[in-house]
Amino acid sequence: KAGVTQTPRYLIKTRGQQVTLSCSPISGHRSVSWYQQTPGQGLQFLFEYFSETQRNKGNFPGRFSGRQFSNSRSEMNVSTLELGDSALYLCASRGTVTTNEKLFFGSGTQLSVL
Amino acid sequence: AQKVTQAQTEISVVEKEDVTLDCVYETRDTTYYLFWYKQPPSGELVFLIRRNSFDEQNEISGRYSWNFQKSTSSFNFTITASQVVDSAVYFCALSDSNTGNQFYFGTGTSLTVIP
Numbered sequence: 001k002a003g004v005t006q007t008p009r010y011l012i013k014t015r016g017q018q019v020t021l022s023c024s025p026i027s028g029h030r031s032v033s034w035y036q037q038t039p040g041q042g043l044q045f046l047f048e049y050f051s052e053t054q055r056n057k058g059n060f061p062g063r064f065s066g067r068q069f070s071n072s073r074s075e076m077n078v079s080t081l082e083l084g085d086s087a088l089y090l091c092a093s094r095g096t097v098t099t100n101e102k103l104f105f106g107s108g109t110q111l112s113v114l
Numbered sequence: 115a116q117k118v119t120q121a122q123t124e125i126s127v128v129e130k131e132d133v134t135l136d137c138v139y140e141t142r143d144t145t146y147y148l149f150w151y152k153q154p155p156s157g158e159l160v161f162l163i164r165r166n167s168f169d170e171q172n173e174i175s176g177r178y179s180w181n182f183q184k185s186t187s188s189f190n191f192t193i194t195a196s197q198v199v200d201s202a203v204y205f206c207a208l209s210d211s212n213t214g215n216q217f218y219f220g221t222g223t224s225l226t227v228i229p
Contacts (some may be wrong), residue, residue, distance in 0.1 A: 002160075033217070042221035043205065056216045079226060083122075088157060099215045100147050105159040 002027065004106035012112045018079040021109045023073050025093030031055075032074040034066060035102065037088040046089075049074055050097050079113075086113045092113050116141050118208050120220035127196050135191045135223045137206030143167075146210035148182065148189045152205040153222070160198050162204075165189060196227045 005024040014018050027034050034046040045058035049068035068074045072093075078085055090108050092103035117140040120197055127133045139148065150162040163173065165182050173180045177194045206220045 008167070035219075040221065043219040045216060045218075056214050081156065090157075090159065092159075097215050099145060099209050099211050100164065101209075101215070102149060102161050102164055103159075103217060105151075107158040110157075112144060 006106035023091030041099035117218040143210035
């Protein structure tokens, strides 16, 4: 069974540009979550989608948005990039959204904003 | 409010030493789950263990063991006879129903095992 796949693996952008990251969950998983990881900050929750609907949203500005498609694949978009957006963006999937359901993570997309 | 605290930012040990990673959590929910994940340099977080709030039994899996104590809201992780391959960042996380089963992660503990 294939794991969570994130593309691209690395991305370099300049300030003001926008970027779209992609995540394909494990087959059969309907939930996809996105996290931003920066040194010293740990994993900051961005949002979670389940069956194409956003369930939860973290405390990030509106420049960060996402969506989920009918095949459960998800995209995350960041508009008007800032230097502080440089981070590892991790995607995670799970089959359901119950309390005990663990997350399965992808390898992440390393975004550098110059 | 839900919160997970990992006070140890970085730990270095010599190979074969034992090491304990601390995790303290906060939640008002009575039903919740605690998790530990390992993040090697490749970046992908790997699931290690899950524990529910009603099961305070300690667990041992090979060189890994976990101590869950509700009285102190702690869920500590011990590696016995550490190895170089244990070098990674370790995250503790909480999931509870009050917030739609969203995960709350600690800031992680970076473990370096020196050969």
